[in-house]
Amino acid sequence: MNNFIEELRWRGMLQDMTPEIEEHLNQGTASAYLGFDPTADSLHIGHLVGVMTLLHFQRAGHKPFALVGGATGMIGDPSFKSAERNLLDKPTLDHNVSCLQKQLAKFLDFTEGAANKAELVNNHDWMSQFSFLEFIRDVGKHITVNYMMAKDSVKRRLEDGNGLSFTEFSYQLIQGYDFFHLWKNEGVSIQLGGSDQWGNIVTGTEMIRKMAGGSAYALTVPLITKADGSKFGKTEGGSVWLDPEKTSPYAFYQFWLNVSDEDAAKYIRIFTTLGRETIESIEKEHAEAPHMRLLQKEIAKQVTLMVHGEKEYEMAVKASSILFGKSSTEDLAALDERTFLQVFDGVPQAKLSKSDFEATPNVVDLLSEKASGIIFTSKGEARKMIQGGGVSINKEKLADPNGEIKFDLLQGKYLLVQKGKKNYYIMEIQ
Numbered sequence: 001m002n003n004f005i006e007e008l009r010w011r012g013m014l015q016d017m018t019p020e021i022e023e024h025l026n027q028g029t030a031s032a033y034l035g036f037d038p039t040a041d042s043l044h045i046g047h048l049v050g051v052m053t054l055l056h057f058q059r060a061g062h063k064p065f066a067l068v069g070g071a072t073g074m075i076g077d078p079s080f081k082s083a084e085r086n087l088l089d090k091p092t093l094d095h096n097v098s099c100l101q102k103q104l105a106k107f108l109d110f111t112e113g114a115a116n117k118a119e120l121v122n123n124h125d126w127m128s129q130f131s132f133l134e135f136i137r138d139v140g141k142h143i144t145v146n147y148m149m150a151k152d153s154v155k156r157r158l159e160d161g162n163g164l165s166f167t168e169f170s171y172q173l174i175q176g177y178d179f180f181h182l183w184k185n186e187g188v189s190i191q192l193g194g195s196d197q198w199g200n201i202v203t204g205t206e207m208i209r210k211m212a213g214g215s216a217y218a219l220t221v222p223l224i225t226k227a228d229g230s231k232f233g234k235t236e237g238g239s240v241w242l243d244p245e246k247t248s249p250y251a252f253y254q255f256w257l258n259v260s261d262e263d264a265a266k267y268i269r270i271f272t273t274l275g276r277e278t279i280e281s282i283e284k285e286h287a288e289a290p291h292m293r294l295l296q297k298e299i300a301k302q303v304t305l306m307v308h309g310e311k312e313y314e315m316a317v318k319a320s321s322i323l324f325g326k327s328s329t330e331d332l333a334a335l336d337e338r339t340f341l342q343v344f345d346g347v348p349q350a351k352l353s354k355s356d357f358e359a360t361p362n363v364v365d366l367l368s369e370k371a372s373g374i375i376f377t378s379k380g381e382a383r384k385m386i387q388g389g390g391v392s393i394n395k396e397k398l399a400d401p402n403g404e405i406k407f408d409l410l411q412g413k414y415l416l417v418q419k420g421k422k423n424y425y426i427m428e429i430q
Ligand SMILES: N[C@@H](Cc1ccc(O)cc1)C(=O)O
Pocket: 034, 035, 036, 037, 067, 069, 072, 077, 123, 174, 175, 176, 178, 179, 197, 200
């Protein structure tokens, strides 16, 4: 069994911890929790750091609790946020909670009977039992406003003009009470979180001390940075989501494939469970031929396998080889429609009716007139390039400009036309 702290340390996943947590962990099986607020209907890759932290905790023989914040999600965590956020309505929140629960259930071991079986909890279950008066009387009384205001996480909001509503200011009391509740009822002695959560976590340890004279521990992991200083986890299209409907497995795979060498060395430790020796040997090989992008390929493989599974991983690899390597008609035909459209996102498209398509006599006509001038502006130009061997349809090179059209439509409706090495076009036949 691994030593949790040691494991996080060599992976570069240790930011801060309260004293004596190591001694505490050495005493036997411990329980820890980490919370996710249902701000959207999917987790994104930033959340994976928390997931990995829980996973390492469980692999070290301890018991992990993943909390979905049905209650805290109603308020919104102000920690290090520059502005007050809009409240989500109840139906949206309920939907988000159930989406997150389903995703979280995939990563940890929930096998019944195991001593350190993972648990999934929702703070709405206990917070909804409270009345406002009870909460401010029984919980709020133990924490001073001075203490709450001294946190780095809310300081900026207290100082700048826009301030902070009482609602968001109260957030740390709810998260603090979650810790108290889980400590008292489930024996959870540790709260894990990103470094932005330190303030909220120690409000919890403070409550445990004041309300019950107990002790509990905090451990945070660093926020993920990028070597070039830009924000981690964002692409032009926005966040990289775990839900395959929001970010296709192909785009997900590509995201990891495109990280810089410097970031790759960091991320392979954080986002995969590969061991130290394996990682070091991949790094060695990578250094000998950086252009092969071995590190990136291994991260992309491990993370895509973990989040999307084998089939989607293979599809993503195939799809990537179509744009960036050798590929065949079969590879192209093997893509599902979503992946196909993702791979060729943004390429010019020509539309053609089925009857018009069927009446087209040869490829030259198809690629000039019938493609409304999008692919070739004249028949002569099309003929010349086909004769020069520079045009293919569905990855099959055309030889004869007067040749018949005998290609299987991809997904029953698309042809992929390639002009030269890099210019792609889609013809959609409807
Ligand atoms: N505040 C955490 C989520 C969280 C919610 C409730 C908790 O008890 C713990 C953590 C975040 O925004 O990421």
